[in-house]
Amino acid sequence: MKNIILIGFMGVGKGSVAREIVKLSDLVALDTDDIIESMENRTIKKIFAQEGEEYFRALERKVALWLQKEVKGTLISTGGGFFKVPNLSKIGTVVYLSAPFETIYNRILAHPNAEKKLRKRPLFQDIEKARKLYDERSVLYKKAADIVIDVSDKDIPEVAKEILKKAK
Template identity: 60%
Template sequence: MEKANNIVLIGFMGVGKGALAREMVRQDSSLYALDTDDMIESLTNTRIKKIFERAGEAAFRALEQKTADWLAQNVENAVVSTGGGFFKVNNLERIGTIVYLKADFDWIYKRILNAPNAKKKLKKRPLFQDVGKAEKLFEERFEAYEKVADIVLDVTETDTEEMAKRVLENVKVKNAGKS
């Protein structure tokens, strides 16, 4: 099946995928933003944290796959911000152009801690409750993110507005090369 005309933002939790998606839509009104975690919460009428507590990570990953299947079949012209583990779905490449937002762990952690609603941001990330475990998970994932990505962009020291411009330009160049 052909790749959908979407931009899929992947990267570690807290790297800024949701904020970037919203800024990209602000800059390009032909796009709209979707967040896979929000979609799962809407589907289940349950917060992500509660899904992890009640059903476990495997059940959550199955919901991610269900969401990926729906996105690949039904969505065009969207910027899709994903949860940190969403890159593992088996049809990611069919959803759209995959952009890995790369940053080191310390930068991500400081970004979350310096957010105006830092406690809330940390609380809603079940896998970030133990910083040592989160850092270990980051180390396990960062090479895997690069392997599945069509485009890798370092987001450190770049504001959201500039990063949105960079992503939109890179995706345009990449897609122009396919024609």
């Protein structure tokens, strides 16, 4: 069975959708950022601060190779930049969760743990830089995806059901 890979901008809801899919199916979920934090025994934020983005991207490529070789029939949620790994399409069916930047940002701000959610995302520290990054990536996400799902006006269970229907 093929893996399902969730890609999209940070804060779009990949982790929340993954948890819902696990509830609705027999799939097991992995999160690439969680794997990297476990490998390094430190947070993504600390990895960025101490080693820089290039080091982090190298860790993503290492995880991507492992996923391609060792992981099957699994739901994989990814960090916002993971879609750039060269073997993405070999890992599984790529599902892009799409929403306008303002929608993503407003959802994060409306979350009860908004401050923590913003702190956890090093690339979201400067809102204008984040917006520029979103503009650059949104076209690339679409290009990398097998399936595009606009999550703007949908709740998490609705998105999860749509993914399960389209990706199997």
